[in-house]
Amino acid sequence: MPYWENRPASASNIRLYVPGSSWRKATDEPPVVDGEQPKSGAAAGISSVLLNVLNATHVVVLTGTGSSFAAVNPPEGLSPAGMWEVWEAVRAATGDEAFNAVVATFGEARIGQNIERLLSMCRLYLELKEAAPQGQQNEERQRIAAFAVAAETAILSRVDFVNSATNLDAHAALMQKIGRRGARKPRAKLFTTNYDLCFEEVARRSRFMLIDGFSHTLQQTYDRLNFGLDVVRRDGGRDSPDYVQNALQFYKLHGSIDWRRDGGEILRTRKQVGSPVLIYPRSSKYQESFDAPYLDMLSSFQSALREPDTALLVSGFGFNDDHISSPIMSAVESNMSLRLVICDPAFLGDETLEADGHDIPAGAPPEHRFIAFFRALADAGDARIHLMNGRFEDLTSALPDLIGEDDRERHVQRMRSFRDAAGGNL
Numbered sequence: 001m002p003y004w005e006n007r008p009a010s011a012s013n014i015r016l017y018v019p020g021s022s023w024r025k026a027t028d029e030p031p032v033v034d035g036e037q038p039k040s041g042a043a044a045g046i047s048s049v050l051l052n053v054l055n056a057t058h059v060v061v062l063t064g065t066g067s068s069f070a071a072v073n074p075p076e077g078l079s080p081a082g083m084w085e086v087w088e089a090v091r092a093a094t095g096d097e098a099f100n101a102v103v104a105t106f107g108e109a110r111i112g113q114n115i116e117r118l119l120s121m122c123r124l125y126l127e128l129k130e131a132a133p134q135g136q137q138n139e140e141r142q143r144i145a146a147f148a149v150a151a152e153t154a155i156l157s158r159v160d161f162v163n164s165a166t167n168l169d170a171h172a173a174l175m176q177k178i179g180r181r182g183a184r185k186p187r188a189k190l191f192t193t194n195y196d197l198c199f200e201e202v203a204r205r206s207r208f209m210l211i212d213g214f215s216h217t218l219q220q221t222y223d224r225l226n227f228g229l230d231v232v233r234r235d236g237g238r239d240s241p242d243y244v245q246n247a248l249q250f251y252k253l254h255g256s257i258d259w260r261r262d263g264g265e266i267l268r269t270r271k272q273v274g275s276p277v278l279i280y281p282r283s284s285k286y287q288e289s290f291d292a293p294y295l296d297m298l299s300s301f302q303s304a305l306r307e308p309d310t311a312l313l314v315s316g317f318g319f320n321d322d323h324i325s326s327p328i329m330s331a332v333e334s335n336m337s338l339r340l341v342i343c344d345p346a347f348l349g350d351e352t353l354e355a356d357g358h359d360i361p362a363g364a365p366p367e368h369r370f371i372a373f374f375r376a377l378a379d380a381g382d383a384r385i386h387l388m389n390g391r392f393e394d395l396t397s398a399l400p401d402l403i404g405e406d407d408r409e410r411h412v413q414r415m416r417s418f419r420d421a422a423g424g425n426l
Contacts, residue, residue, distance in 0.1 A: 004350075011394060014388050014389065015042065016042035016387075021362060022362055025041050025357075027041040028040055028041040029358045050313075052339065053341055054311075058186055060304045060305065060313070061174065061188065062301075062312065062324070065317075066315065069392070070170035070392045071161070071168055073163070073167075087118075090155065092154070105144070115155075118151075122282075126141065126148065152276075161196065164201075168205075170396045180246060183243035189249045189251065192252055195257045197256070211230065211248070222265070222293055224296040227296075227300065249300075253297045254285070256268075261275050286323045289323045311338075311339040314328075341388065342374065347388075347389040
């Protein structure tokens, strides 16, 4: 995306969709020479929409791959991985000859440099051959099976790009702003399809509490009942618990690189025990989402969308996963109090944005069926639906901060700065 390349994060980068009309720039139009009144920007409207999101009784946030691109590593580190980066990682791990041979097996035109399509074809091929008589399970099946295993290992390695040097300012801003809404309201719920550890690393740095289904024992173990727990501070002189402010519920819909299935348990560990708990990019992810723990996460997502006075904020998610997109569409149809805000940089093309018009015409309806549905509702006067063109980091910059940093956060930041300055010798 040349338009967005090296562009600093800013709320002013966002354009708000004016139903049936245009995509309006956040900033005011510059004064004109002939004395005409310059057009006002959409900054106030954007701020109002996002403020209403944070003031809702139930706040739900959904992020996808687009949010990972807001993470920045030093030049020598791995960059965040999109589908193309994963495609290249699998090619490098398996070797050009083996990779090209597998692609040729299914037809290069059919695959089209799409890693999800390639892995889907591999899985389908293996399932068909598995049903064949034992004598017909030939060397080609073994070759495809070995490739699939190597590809999954390469994907697991490629998305493991987060470390202590990674800049995660956008992720930190989101967590702080939705996690500090006040203890009287239900905990915000953050859902992501990403495997990486961006949000977990932010929580570690800022001492943020993630209620994510795992126990707090020495070997963290998953149990769906843990989502019903909360974090409180109990002082000796108080009868009632004091709910910790910086906490939210966290759900990884497609698994995580640090989840491993060992026997009947799902553990959080970086050790190579058992098997990874991930839904890999392939067409079977819809069926796989009905296995534990994914079903627990998806059920929680569906339930959250049906609560009264709920706001769903979506950023970095392309609505390409039907098992997630369809529940959103269903909730919009059935929950009259649901507010939906979608922020994505793909609503407008680079050339259109380069023209830098104050109001960019709405243009033809999107081809994507879910986005087309939401835009059609907005055009028809549904005030619950708001579309914004912008990146994840622009959105987090625009989100209002209802409650500023508390003493504990400032203390943690000071101590971290001192430790960094002392090289960890404090």
